[in-house]
Amino acid sequence: MSVGLEHYLILSAVLFGIGLYGALAKRNAIVILMCIEIMLNAVNIALVAFSRFITPTLLTGQVFAIFVIVVAVAEAAVGLAIVISIFRNHETIDATNINLLKW
């Protein structure tokens, strides 16, 4: 059986699951951000696969993927800046110990 849309979508779901597990279960804030990047990449694979197999000439999925990449870059820059700022003030980036906003 040749590789089709389902293969790419299943790969995307598997990558998203791995990223989701990491984002939920890890304590290091930078590793959580890395896992979020894996999840965004999985979504991009699904979007490009839809663009390739459902509407090959419209490219709407690829345009969406470009916007997802833009938002991912903004999120990575601000997220890592927040992590470094927290490390400066609290000497830790353990997500279980960062509970400033808890009451």
Place this chain on the structure above:
Amino acid sequence: MGLDIAFWVLAAVGVGAALTVVLLRNVFRAALTLVLCFLAVAGLYVTLSADFLAVVQVLIYVGGISVLIILAIMLTREVQQGSPSNRLRIPAFIVAAAFAAVIIVAVINTPWVVSTTPPLEPTTSALADKLLGEGGYILALEIAGTLLLAAILGAIVLVREK
């Protein structure tokens, strides 16, 4: 046939690299395998005949975000402690596995209407038409530019020494 082999190899490399990112205790090595995962995704874009996106993936993720992540790891000096899991490891695994399983079942049971038209190649000029041309996504593009500017300013303000 060649595309099929490329897909299976790239999918194995990508999933394996993502798994090592989650499982490795050394944060720095996890960041390096994350770069491998990004490269595998770029290769998958090539097999989907999205040449422009593959180059963008290599430039932005492999060249930009990975450097940013490695810089943040070095600035926070928590490489020795590694990346241990928190108390919710098993519930998180169950949630993630259930989520992936639900999506896979939904994908397999959906009758996709796959088009047989050959894809556009190269995609660069067509994407430029979509983004900048008449009736395209020009407003979204401008908003994305504003978002990037705001993100850069926010990052500078956050990491500036008081």
